[in-house]
Amino acid sequence: MKELRIDDHHKIIFADFREVIIEEKADLIFADPPFGIGFDANMQTYNRKPDALSYVEIRKDNYPSFINELIRWCYNNLKGNGSLWLVSGWNNLRHVLNAIEDAGFYLLNHCIWHYQFGVFTKKRFVTSHYHLLLAVKNASNYVFNKPEHYAEDVWYIKRSYNRGVKTAGNELPDELVAKCIKTSSNVGDLVVDPCLGSGSTMKNCILLKRRCIGIEINSLLEERIRTKLSPL
Numbered sequence: 216m217k218e219l220r221i222d223d224h225h226k227i228i229f230a231d232f233r234e235v236i237i238e239e240k241a242d243l244i245f246a247d248p249p250f251g252i253g254f255d256a257n258m259q260t261y262n263r264k265p266d267a268l269s270y271v272e273i274r275k276d277n278y279p280s281f282i283n284e285l286i287r288w289c290y291n292n293l294k295g296n297g298s299l300w301l302v303s304g305w306n307n308l309r310h311v312l313n314a315i316e317d318a319g320f321y322l323l324n325h326c327i328w329h330y331q332f333g334v335f336t337k338k339r340f341v342t343s344h345y346h347l348l349l350a351v352k353n354a355s356n357y358v359f360n361k362p363e364h365y366a367e368d369v370w371y372i373k374r375s376y377n378r379g380v381k382t383a384g385n386e387l388p389d390e391l392v393a394k395c396i397k398t399s400s401n402v403g404d405l406v407v408d409p410c411l412g413s414g415s416t417m418k419n420c421i422l423l424k425r426r427c428i429g430i431e432i433n434s435l436l437e438e439r440i441r442t443k444l445s446p447l
């Protein structure tokens with residue numbers, strides 16, 4: 216299990232989250248897992264050359280058990296007043312919602328992120344949203360730093376298009392990750408991301424003075440993570 220220690224409060228573990236035991240329970244878990252949307256014959260990775268690095272996908276038929284394991288892992292690794300932000304597409308949403316309930320979480324909000332650049336379609340509508348699920352362990356004790364007076368559950372946030380830059384699959388915009396972190400944690404809190412990808416959660420935790428542990432199965436992403444964190 217390889218570790219990349221950034222400083223005393225920020226580290227990345229390259230491993231399957233299911234093999235990782237974290238010593239301190241988290242105040243917040245931010246999880247943006249693979250969506251299991253069936254990239255055929257591609258159990259290990261798919262590659263959107265030339266601009267994407269590899270990404271470990273989950274086979275569609277394995278998705279219900281994968282998401283159950285992930286959400287139970289999150290529940291077990293959160294403090295009693297902890298929160299989970301979970302990003303999901305629509306295809307497997309039913310499995311995700313069932314797993315949240317089965318694990319014992321209380322679903323506080325079901326936010327929608329509307330983004331631009333959905334993939335063009337001819338015979339169906341273009342998908343241009345993700346689901347941002349905010350779940351807590353204790354419905355009467357959790358952190359909620361309301362971002363504005365009238366805080367709505369539909370978020371219009373642009374995603375950057377890094378033409379020619381080698382990115383990991385599906386990097387989230389900083390604005391979105393920062394909004395989740397600020398809403399559901401305080402300065403000094405421990406944030407854990409079990410599917411770290413390119414390091415967006417780590418980057419925003421460093422900027423927002425939260426401690427962070429990131430877990431990523433694909434060690435090929437180390438280069439991208441280092442690039443992303445290097446200006447900080």
Ligand SMILES: C[S@@+](CC[C@H](N)C(=O)[O-])C[C@H]1O[C@@H](n2cnc3c(N)ncnc32)[C@H](O)[C@@H]1O
Binds near residue numbers: 383416
């Ligand atoms: C949607 S991406 C995360 C993107 C990330 N939020 C970002 O902004 O870059 C999902 C990540 O989960 C990783 N992953 C898949 N299975 C995993 C597992 N069992 N344990 C840890 N990471 C896993 C994939 O390799 C991929 O990098």
